[in-house]
Amino acid sequence: MDFTKKRKAEENGTAVIPSLPAAVASTSLTPEEIRKVIEPFTKEQLLDILQTAAVRHPDVLDSIRTVADGDISLRKLFIRGLSTNTTTETIRSLFASYGELEEAVVIFDKNTGKSKGFGFITFKHVDGALIALKEPSKKIDGRMTVTQLASAGLSNPGSSSGDVWSRKIYVGNVPYDIPSERLLSFFLTYGEIEEGPLGFDKATGKSKGFAFIIYKTEEAAKAAIADTVKMIDGHQILCKMAVDNKKAKTEGGVGGDNAQSQPQPPPQPQPQSSMPGSHYGVPGSLPPYGGFSGLGSGGYGLNTSLPGSIGGGSNAGPYGVPQYGGPSSGYPAGAPYGLSQQHHSSPLPPRVPPGGMYQGMPPYY
Numbered sequence: 001m002d003f004t005k006k007r008k009a010e011e012n013g014t015a016v017i018p019s020l021p022a023a024v025a026s027t028s029l030t031p032e033e034i035r036k037v038i039e040p041f042t043k044e045q046l047l048d049i050l051q052t053a054a055v056r057h058p059d060v061l062d063s064i065r066t067v068a069d070g071d072i073s074l075r076k077l078f079i080r081g082l083s084t085n086t087t088t089e090t091i092r093s094l095f096a097s098y099g100e101l102e103e104a105v106v107i108f109d110k111n112t113g114k115s116k117g118f119g120f121i122t123f124k125h126v127d128g129a130l131i132a133l134k135e136p137s138k139k140i141d142g143r144m145t146v147t148q149l150a151s152a153g154l155s156n157p158g159s160s161s162g163d164v165w166s167r168k169i170y171v172g173n174v175p176y177d178i179p180s181e182r183l184l185s186f187f188l189t190y191g192e193i194e195e196g197p198l199g200f201d202k203a204t205g206k207s208k209g210f211a212f213i214i215y216k217t218e219e220a221a222k223a224a225i226a227d228t229v230k231m232i233d234g235h236q237i238l239c240k241m242a243v244d245n246k247k248a249k250t251e252g253g254v255g256g257d258n259a260q261s262q263p264q265p266p267p268q269p270q271p272q273s274s275m276p277g278s279h280y281g282v283p284g285s286l287p288p289y290g291g292f293s294g295l296g297s298g299g300y301g302l303n304t305s306l307p308g309s310i311g312g313g314s315n316a317g318p319y320g321v322p323q324y325g326g327p328s329s330g331y332p333a334g335a336p337y338g339l340s341q342q343h344h345s346s347p348l349p350p351r352v353p354p355g356g357m358y359q360g361m362p363p364y365y
Contacts, residue, residue, distance in 0.1 A: 068126040073151040075102070075129050079138075080118040081145040081195045082106060083180060084205040088119070090140065095121045099128020112203050120150060137194050137216070142181030144193045164214060165242065167194070167221045171211040172238040174199070178207055186232050187213050191220020212242055 029037070038046065054061040068074055079091065092104035106119035123129045129149070136147050174183065183197045196213035200206065215221040225239045 065125055065127065069124070071126075072122065073149065074126045075123045076150040077121045077123075077129055077132060077147050078118065078150040078152075079121060079145055079147045081143055081198065082115055082117050082119060083141040083143050084114045084117075084200070084202055086115055086119075086141045091119055091121060094138070094140065095123075095132055098123070098132040100124040101128075109202070114203050114205075117202060121147075137192075139184075142179060142184060143197065144184065144195050146195045166218045167215045168242040169213050169215070169221050169224050170240055170242040171197070171199075171213065172209075172240075173235070174207045174209055174211050174237055175233070175235045176207050176209060178233065178235070180207075182233070183207075183211060187224060190215070190224040192216040193220075 054064055086106060088104060088106045091106060092101065095101060095104060100123065101121065102124045103120065103122040107116045108114065109116055132147060137144050138147060180197055180200055184193065187193060192215065194214045194216045197211040199208050199211040201208055215224065221241070225241060228239055230237050230239060
């Protein structure tokens with residue numbers, strides 16, 4: 001051993017320690033002691049260590065895969081935007097290139113026997129699903145489809161639900177005989193497409209006269225609608241941004257373009273008297289309050305046709321009420337209000353002549 005080098009190392013403050021064998025170093029701590037060491041670690045610190053160990057040591061990766069494979073939600077994918085011509089064998093052969101498959105199926109309509117436009121793929125190992133999701137948009141039978149974890153529902157991968165409306169365009173006046181492949185290739189010239197064209201009839205596979213296309217970026221969508229009118233194979237088509245119908249209704253609010261007219265309640269019938277020419281149960285000759293029988297025909301039953309008289313009539317008093325009896329009162333003269341001064345032994349009040357005090361009204365008993 002060169003003692004000169006050892007002396008120089010000691011002078012520089014560096015201790016010379018012989019390297020320990022790997023076996024000795026790995027067994028210096030028990031599993032319980034290792035757990036105590038890593039317990040204070042944060043989640044990010046543990047992930048970094050485990051990630052590095054999985055890359056360097058295949059046995060660690062196998063242990064991780066075994067645990068992850070137990071959760072089917074990490075291995076099962078949902079694919080949408082499929083053509084009616086796409087079969088189970090088509091997607092099976094496509095996704096088998098990413099890893100070993102456990103299941104692949106396209107969902108068909110029981111009545112028509114045509115594809116519903118979506119399907120499911122389940123890998124045997126989680127790493128197959130992760131590799132397949134590196135590029136969510138895949139071209140299958142002339143359409144750009146979208147693949148995502150089935151547990152994520154119908155949301156767009158990598159984007160919020162509100163973000164899709166800034167990348168989604170509407171295409172109108174689409175020829176009914178145009179293939180989806182042709183429409184897709186036409187709009188790919190403006191940028192990468194995430195999904196579409198959508199809008200083809202699921203039963204016949206033919207265009208419905210319109211289509212929707214979702215681009216990967218807002219810039220591509222804006223470029224596609226820069227010229228509203230376009231020509232494709234001799235046909236004129238129209239392009240504009242698609243509209244979120246729910247958002248449009250919310251912004252319309254009450255009284256807006258989307259506000260629905262509220263039904264008006266039917267008019268309530270007014271109470272009618274059984275007497276002709278009466279309103280609101282008050283007898284008279286003129287609406288709305290009418291006049292009393294025997295009074296004039298002016299407002300509220302007052303006669304203003306005779307000068308100097310409010311009620312009118314030969315025996316009219318104030319407001320057209322007969323004065324204390326007389327011929328027009330229906331009572332003998334000489335007593336106040338036309339009542340007779342003759343006393344009756346009967347406890348009942350004097351009988352009112354037929355027609356009541358106010359002519360035309362039925363007796364009150």
